[in-house]
Amino acid sequence: MDKQKINAMIAAKTWSAQPWKQGLEKMPSFGTVDVWPKAQDLETIDALFVWKPLDRGVIERMPQLKWISSLGAGVDHLMNDPQIPRHIPITRIVDPWLARDMSNYVIMGILMHQRSMDEHKINQQKMDWNRLPYHPLKIGVLGLGALGGHLAQQLVDLGFEVLGYSRTRKHIEGVKSFDENEMDAFLSEPDVLVNLLPITSQTTDVLDLNFFAKVRTGTYLINVARGNHVVEEDLVNALDQGQLCGALLDVFREEPLPKEHPFWNHPKIKITPHVASVTSPESAINLLENNAKRLIKGQSLLHQVDIELGY
Numbered sequence: 001m002d003k004q005k006i007n008a009m010i011a012a013k014t015w016s017a018q019p020w021k022q023g024l025e026k027m028p029s030f031g032t033v034d035v036w037p038k039a040q041d042l043e044t045i046d047a048l049f050v051w052k053p054l055d056r057g058v059i060e061r062m063p064q065l066k067w068i069s070s071l072g073a074g075v076d077h078l079m080n081d082p083q084i085p086r087h088i089p090i091t092r093i094v095d096p097w098l099a100r101d102m103s104n105y106v107i108m109g110i111l112m113h114q115r116s117m118d119e120h121k122i123n124q125q126k127m128d129w130n131r132l133p134y135h136p137l138k139i140g141v142l143g144l145g146a147l148g149g150h151l152a153q154q155l156v157d158l159g160f161e162v163l164g165y166s167r168t169r170k171h172i173e174g175v176k177s178f179d180e181n182e183m184d185a186f187l188s189e190p191d192v193l194v195n196l197l198p199i200t201s202q203t204t205d206v207l208d209l210n211f212f213a214k215v216r217t218g219t220y221l222i223n224v225a226r227g228n229h230v231v232e233e234d235l236v237n238a239l240d241q242g243q244l245c246g247a248l249l250d251v252f253r254e255e256p257l258p259k260e261h262p263f264w265n266h267p268k269i270k271i272t273p274h275v276a277s278v279t280s281p282e283s284a285i286n287l288l289e290n291n292a293k294r295l296i297k298g299q300s301l302l303h304q305v306d307i308e309l310g311y
């Protein structure tokens with residue numbers, strides 16, 4: 001590239017753009033850093049950093065655009081947006097803090113379940129000294145990518161038996177790996193299932209009646225990926241019929257979860273408002289700077305999305 005600095009636009013409607021702007025402005029490879037909907041000098045923008053949703057007509061006003069990045073790990077908001085051109089590299093955030101926070105959240109959910117913390121709380125209220133037993137658990141992780149792979153490794157280190165399911169087989173020490181054709185064998189073993197798949201045309205609605213019928217009776221589900229992985233009615237049926245013993249849900253088909261939604265009051269469902277792991281600008285800006293340097297040098301960008309696969 002003939003430029004020495006990248007001019008960037010941040011379009012992050014549901015997050016505060018200021019920490020990103022302030023952080024990027026301190027980085028040597030960035031020139032101007034603007035926040036959408038600033039509407040001047042759009043013809044000089046090289047890079048667009050997006051958290052959802054992106055207004056219509058933004059891209060067509062940026063004729064110099066060379067790079068689009070999601071400000072999160074997920075790229076579904078970009079893949080589903082017809083205005084995003086397919087010839088411009090799209091990257092996403094792969095970041096150690098994001099992975100650490102996701103693993104911590106899921107481990108919290110597993111330990112709360114394994115150690116019966118809800119029952120202990122009820123017993124405390126009744127002043128009931130009931131020493132509930134606990135058992136070793138097998139954990140199945142759907143998706144062994146940047147987040148699922150980190151989680152699987154952490155779980156092994158904590159002494160859990162771990163199985164992983166991904167499109168292609170993985171070699172992670174201590175993790176029994178299943179590929180995309182081995183879903184049934186994978187589902188027959190775990191006591192806890194954690195969903196960390198990306199949402200694509202292949203994975204939409206994957207957690208349905210058929211899926212729940214294949215899990216062990218009494219499996220605990222943690223969904224931290226996307227709401228559209230889950231057929232909600234099938235999940236409620238699986239919980240009501242005891243196929244699942246409980247679910248910790250961080251993501252939903254509609255966010256915020258509507259007030260009238262049955263999940264809110266379901267006795268076997270725990271809800272958090274899409275906070276399992278939130279991208280920290282302080283850490284993730286290092287990746288954007290690294291990629292800006294690469295763009296200037298004409299090198300390929302890190303953590304580029306495969307448009308065909310959709311993640």
Ligand code: NDP
Nearest residue numbers: 073074143144145146147166167168198202224225276277
């Ligand atoms: P990655 O792209 O790094 O990993 C995706 C994994 O899923 C890979 O192992 C991939 O297999 C596997 N996979 C993809 N498609 C299929 C398929 N059809 N069948 C089986 N396996 C498949 O994603 P990340 O780990 O970075 O993130 C995962 C998701 O987590 C994000 O897409 C996002 O939706 C969600 N997320 C949620 C957050 C929250 O706060 N709740 C925060 C951040 C992310 P392979 O390795 O073989 O390609």
Ligand code: OXD
Nearest residue numbers: 072073074277278279
């Ligand atoms: C993400 C998310 O994809 O926060 O990063 O869900």
